[in-house]
Amino acid sequence: MIKVIILGSGNVGTHLFKAFKNNIDIEITQWFSRDLKNINQYSDVVKITDELNELEVADVYILAINDDSINELSSKLPFTNRLVCHTSGSKSINELDSKNRQAIFYPLQTFSKDSEIDFTKIPLCLESFSSKDMNLLKNIATTLNCDYYEISSVQREKLHLAAVFVNNFTNHLFTIAKEITDESNIDFNILKPLISETVQKIYKLDPKEAQTGPAVRNDKETINKHIQDLKSNDHKQLYKLMTSLINNLDHEKL
Amino acid sequence: MIKVIILGSGNVGTHLFKAFKNNIDIEITQWFSRDLKNINQYSDVVKITDELNELEVADVYILAINDDSINELSSKLPFTNRLVCHTSGSKSINELDSKNRQAIFYPLQTFSKDSEIDFTKIPLCLESFSSKDMNLLKNIATTLNCDYYEISSVQREKLHLAAVFVNNFTNHLFTIAKEITDESNIDFNILKPLISETVQKIYKLDPKEAQTGPAVRNDKETINKHIQDLKSNDHKQLYKLMTSLINNLDHEKL
Numbered sequence: 001m002i003k004v005i006i007l008g009s010g011n012v013g014t015h016l017f018k019a020f021k022n023n024i025d026i027e028i029t030q031w032f033s034r035d036l037k038n039i040n041q042y043s044d045v046v047k048i049t050d051e052l053n054e055l056e057v058a059d060v061y062i063l064a065i066n067d068d069s070i071n072e073l074s075s076k077l078p079f080t081n082r083l084v085c086h087t088s089g090s091k092s093i094n095e096l097d098s099k100n101r102q103a104i105f106y107p108l109q110t111f112s113k114d115s116e117i118d119f120t121k122i123p124l125c126l127e128s129f130s131s132k133d134m135n136l137l138k139n140i141a142t143t144l145n146c147d148y149y150e151i152s153s154v155q156r157e158k159l160h161l162a163a164v165f166v167n168n169f170t171n172h173l174f175t176i177a178k179e180i181t182d183e184s185n186i187d188f189n190i191l192k193p194l195i196s197e198t199v200q201k202i203y204k205l206d207p208k209e210a211q212t213g214p215a216v217r218n219d220k221e222t223i224n225k226h227i228q229d230l231k232s233n234d235h236k237q238l239y240k241l242m243t244s245l246i247n248n249l250d251h252e253k254l
Numbered sequence: 255m256i257k258v259i260i261l262g263s264g265n266v267g268t269h270l271f272k273a274f275k276n277n278i279d280i281e282i283t284q285w286f287s288r289d290l291k292n293i294n295q296y297s298d299v300v301k302i303t304d305e306l307n308e309l310e311v312a313d314v315y316i317l318a319i320n321d322d323s324i325n326e327l328s329s330k331l332p333f334t335n336r337l338v339c340h341t342s343g344s345k346s347i348n349e350l351d352s353k354n355r356q357a358i359f360y361p362l363q364t365f366s367k368d369s370e371i372d373f374t375k376i377p378l379c380l381e382s383f384s385s386k387d388m389n390l391l392k393n394i395a396t397t398l399n400c401d402y403y404e405i406s407s408v409q410r411e412k413l414h415l416a417a418v419f420v421n422n423f424t425n426h427l428f429t430i431a432k433e434i435t436d437e438s439n440i441d442f443n444i445l446k447p448l449i450s451e452t453v454q455k456i457y458k459l460d461p462k463e464a465q466t467g468p469a470v471r472n473d474k475e476t477i478n479k480h481i482q483d484l485k486s487n488d489h490k491q492l493y494k495l496m497t498s499l500i501n502n503l504d505h506e507k508l
Contacts, residue, residue, distance in 0.1 A: 177416035
């Protein structure tokens with residue numbers, strides 16, 4: 001039985017709690033939140049606390065808190081030489097105070113508090129300074145049935161950058177598409193099967209090989225019509241830049 | 255029984271043939287290709303021809319050909335007043351010669367010749383100048399079990415533009431992400447569950463509501479680190495532009 005204490009009650013903390021609580025190999029020793037009202041509803045099934053001094057002994061302390069609070073909270077922990085990890089995509093392992101054994105337990109997924117997530121589908125990026133600690137993290141990943149990868153802090157920064165492209169920027173392209181369809185009284189739902197197929201293709205093909213469309217064909221008539229059709233100058237600029245990147249053109253010439 | 259003649263043997267023509275050939279309500283009267291060797295392998299199950307003069311009588315002629323050939327081929331058809339439609343996302347209904355009854359049968363999907371597609375998941379955008387012709391197109395859509403939408407040529411141009419954003423540009427974001435992970439020896443597969451979840455969210459939330467990430471949080475430290483980490487100036491510019499669009503900022507100031 002692995003004893004885990006979760007610190008933080010945001011999206012990641014809450015999803016970790018739900019994933020751990022029905023797992024027979026894991027005991028959630030405590031759940032810490034600065035604000036108890038966030039987790040009061042779970043007080044029947046887990047010991048909750050808002051006092052760092054009340055933290056009990058556990059095999060691992062998982063800090064699922066704001067990036068900017070990691071350093072401060074990890075320094076305030078009233079113990080040393082225990083395994084403490086954070087769950088951030090962008091912060092180095094050294095953001096954690098070195099008085100404890102530092103590690104990373106980063107679930108690479110986009111979390112919303114309200115939406116259910118199948119935790120087994122989330123890849124975990126793990127990092128630690130000792131093979132013993134790494135083994136404990138791998139055991140947790142295995143018991144959750146998750147894929148896991150050993151990823152250094154330098155790699156994790158690059159991975160987070162790549163994640164911004166595939167998640168945040170992709171989602172904004174969907175937002176722009178919805179603006180375009182809304183303006184013309186077209187049901188945005190028409191586009192959803194195309195969006196799903198766009199993603200399905202990455203499971204079969206390298207995205208570079210899967211590229212289609214007017215940019216890759218260098219279909220200037222369509223490209224120019226599209227640029228004209230866009231209302232916002234920023235969207236025109238984005239269209240030109242993406243088209244030039246796809247076609248390896250100098251976009252200033254479009 | 256609806257009699258259909260397909261003209262064209264590219265991705266769309268081939269997928270239409272496969273969708274029609276097992277359909278008990280549709281008879282593929284003929285399949286035309288300028289180059290018979292593209293469709294010779296199907297000559298056991300369908301009459302094939304490369305001669306417009308040999309085209310038989312059918313209820314509808316579907317031109318699944320290059321955008322730029324629609325006008326010329328439709329003028330060369332050796333008959334008048336029959337129902338002729340094209341399958342292009344970007345060309346107007348008037349691209350078809352008006353000696354026949356013009357219509358549109360546009361499957362909004364990204365086709366690769368080799369990948370199997372469940373045609374029932376493809377929304378069909380239909381347009382015609384008479385309700386009788388529209389009803390025939392709707393009957394075909396219904397017999398294929400497809401969702402269909404009446405979309406004017408003006409709307410279809412906007413829809414095609416929106417499709418470029420959600421399909422072509424999104425796929426290029428995946429390409430950039432793979433470049434970033436490849437450079438750091440990170441397995442691109444780590445990102446696939448995140449990509450799938452990004453898309454799943456549009457079935458539950460308006461994409462604007464689903465937006466997350468450093469741009470929407472205006473997390474300047476992460477944003478600046480990411481811009482530094484990108485190697486190509488075009489990618490830096492794209493990052494700045496997307497970030498400013500997400501955050502409604504003036505991207506020149508980033």
